[in-house]
Amino acid sequence: xxxxxxxxxxxxxxxxxxxxxxxxxxxxxxxxxxxxxxxxxxxxxxxxxxxxxxxxxxxxxxxxxxxxxxxxxxxxxxxxxxxxxxxxxxxxxxxxxxxxxxxxxxxxxxxxxxxxxxxxxxx
Numbered sequence: 001x002x003x004x005x006x007x008x009x010x011x012x013x014x015x016x017x018x019x020x021x022x023x024x025x026x027x028x029x030x031x032x033x034x035x036x037x038x039x040x041x042x043x044x045x046x047x048x049x050x051x052x053x054x055x056x057x058x059x060x061x062x063x064x065x066x067x068x069x070x071x072x073x074x075x076x077x078x079x080x081x082x083x084x085x086x087x088x089x090x091x092x093x094x095x096x097x098x099x100x101x102x103x104x105x106x107x108x109x110x111x112x113x114x115x116x117x118x119x120x121x122x123x
Contacts, residue, residue, distance in 0.1 A: 002070045002073075003071050004070075005070060005071070007049070008069055011060050012061075027042050027048065030047060083116075
């Protein structure tokens with residue numbers, strides 16, 4: 001069900017953040033979804049997504065501006081039903097983006113934000 005992990009970070013300046021993570025930390029630039037989202041590859045198991053400020057996300061540096069994503073290898077609707085039956089508190093509906101895939105947001109028992117991600121593409 002869960003295939004990989006992903007951390008999404010809302011940043012105030014995507015270009016400056018790309019330079020920091022690639023030039024200074026040495027991460028590899030992954031996929032770029034126009035100005036909406038950039039992925040960085042950190043080793044063999046972690047992807048970091050950088051998101052610009054938006055009305056859809058909390059402000060950079062605030063609670064929820066960093067989210068942990070769990071990439072799934074099954075249909076997202078099936079996984080959401082299964083996990084909801086186990087008591088996972090999903091917040092909102094499944095969101096679909098034709099470029100990136102489908103997302104379902106939930107929180108852990110302490111209110112930390114997570115999301116399931118069914119990828120629309122494979123690198």
